[in-house]
Amino acid sequence: MAKAKFFVFENLNDNKYRWELRWKKNKITSESFENQPAAIEDLESIIPIAGKAPMYDSDGILITENESRTPDTLENSPIYFIFLSHNNGLWDWWCLKKGGGLFCKGSEEKTVVSGFSSFEDALESARNLRSIIEHAEIVDVNGVMIPDMLFSPEFAEKYGIGDMHPSHEFIKKNKL
Secondary structure (H helix, E strand, O other): OOOOEEEEEEEOOOOEEEEEEEEOOEEEEOOOEOOHHHHHHHHHHHHHHHOOOOEEOOOOOEEOOOOOEEOOOHHHOOEEEEEEEOOOOOEEEEEEEOOOOEOOOEOOOOOOOOOEOOHHHHHHHHHHHHHHHOOOEEEOOOOOEOOHHHOOHHHHHHOOOOOOOHHHHHHHHOOO
């Protein structure tokens, strides 16, 4: 499976920060944030729960891992996936924040969230995305990994984010 990366960058058009998940030719862009710490804080809240986000059909019925459907409420999770069928026979999925806010929106290019020929294809795509989010690197606009000092200590430890400076490995290896 292709390597996914979260890019945290400043949009030069509005001087706001965003994070963007890039995976294969797909892009999912966050809302705008006033500064880089706010964008990183949003990532810290989303990454741990996205991989376990429940999936619902268009009637709000929970889709379990074996694809059976059970009644549930959308209120139980801070983010969730929902699948929509269009009049042209294509399927989309959206990942939404509790309260109706959009978590994932696609770019202008072909995205992971638009135009699937079947429900099964849309479901597989959403499951693939869920499975890679927790393992995606978090990098700056140049693709350089962001060091641990910009994350909370708990998040940095849980996801193995360290000081990316080359001296870090030397110090660690030599127990200095």
